[in-house]
Amino acid sequence: MRLLFLLLTVLLTSLSSVEIKKHTEYEGPLKLSADAYGVAFALPEGWSAQLLGEEGPFFLQKQGSSMQVVMSTQSIDISGVSQYLNRKFEYDSGVKIFPTKLIRQISGTVFRRVYIVNGSDFSDEAVVYVILGPQGRGVVMTGFYAAEDAVEMENFMLKMAVSISFTALRQQSNADTPFAQELEGEHFIFYEQSGTYSEKREIWLCSDRTFVLKSHEAVASSSTRMEIMKKGKWSVEDGSLRLNFSNGVKTGYRLEREYRALLVNGQRIYRLKNNYCR
Structure with missing residues (x-):
């Protein structure tokens, strides 16, 4: 698994980087950077990505498929991973996801867990990845998919996880506003x-x-x-x-x-x- 991580990282970091802008759709293969959020990632071929709103999140979708991924930055370190992945999540649409399988550690900084989905017409399962970065920063990805797409979704999430890098946060003039x-x-x-x-x-x-x-x-x-x-x-x-x-x-x-x-x-x-x- 660690060798696979290394090979994927070498391949994906060879892509040129594009600064992502909100409400603009991007299609892979493409390396996207979001300096405002301190992250960069490689979008594989066949997938599109958008940054929704000023505060995110990133929305990714497989073209011609119901597979979707929501990605956001979080304040999280290794001590908070288990608590985060043990939670049940409820979304504005009424969809709820419940943890079903055990938490799995993919590498020293990547963790994942599979969930069952209630209330969706398109997804049977979900998988949540937590990718830890420096200074208590992290990325959380939640992928929604039909049961028959489980292997394809897992491969996509793995590629995304190893492609994510944490960059220096670009400071804004309002950083000290009370x-x-x-x-x-x-x-x-x-x-x-x-x-x-x-x-x-x-x-x-x-x-x-x-x-x-x-x-x-x-x-x-x-x-x-x-x-x-x-x-x-x-x-x-x-x-x-x-x-x-x-x-x-x-x-x-x-x-x-x-x-x-x-x-x-x-x-x-x-x-x-x-x-x-x-």
């Missing part, structure tokens, strides 16, 4: 760990320091989930976003910056247009 100033008037989605699930949260942070938080919560004695809107006051204290709800409940989320991206509890946020408040 969190409170940056968050005023923002509307974004983030995910919060709730038991074994990652729960979606959507929040509007107004410049008058009020907020609206939208979440989905289970109804007592039922599997039904209801959309809940909560309001209150927000502030930034000691590097955390503090939410003081109208009912007196308080909670906080750790804020970090990973180059241009703002992280909430170590996870990237996904910014949206704020039509609710300024």
Whole structure:
């Protein structure tokens, strides 16, 4: 396996590099670099790739096939790999994936696990790869595929994993902007760990320091989930976003910056247009 890794790396690094731009579709074979995210990777022939939005993720698809891969950068080190891969994941589309096979270590920095998929008309299984880089940086790839495409997907994920390299992060002028100033008037989605699930949260942070938080919560004695809107006051204290709800409940989320991206509890946020408040 290590010899195969070496051979693939030599072959894929011979490709010339193109800086990826958002909402532009690229077709392999092509080496793509994303200096804003500190990563570069080789896209194999027969696959296309796009960078979706300012904060990512990367979306890859096999041409003429239902095989798809979502790739994003994460703050993760080797101590967090098992916890990450032991989770169940739920997506906005209603698709859920559940771990089924054991975590497998492909190399010193590459780990993978197979999942079963519920709620998809096109995918039976998923495989999640975690590729560790320097300084607590990492890449997570989630591949969705039909059962008959398992071998082809595994080969693709392996090629992608060995082609990924971590580059120096390009700094931006807003890197030192105080969190409170940056968050005023923002509307974004983030995910919060709730038991074994990652729960979606959507929040509007107004410049008058009020907020609206939208979440989905289970109804007592039922599997039904209801959309809940909560309001209150927000502030930034000691590097955390503090939410003081109208009912007196308080909670906080750790804020970090990973180059241009703002992280909430170590996870990237996904910014949206704020039509609710300024």
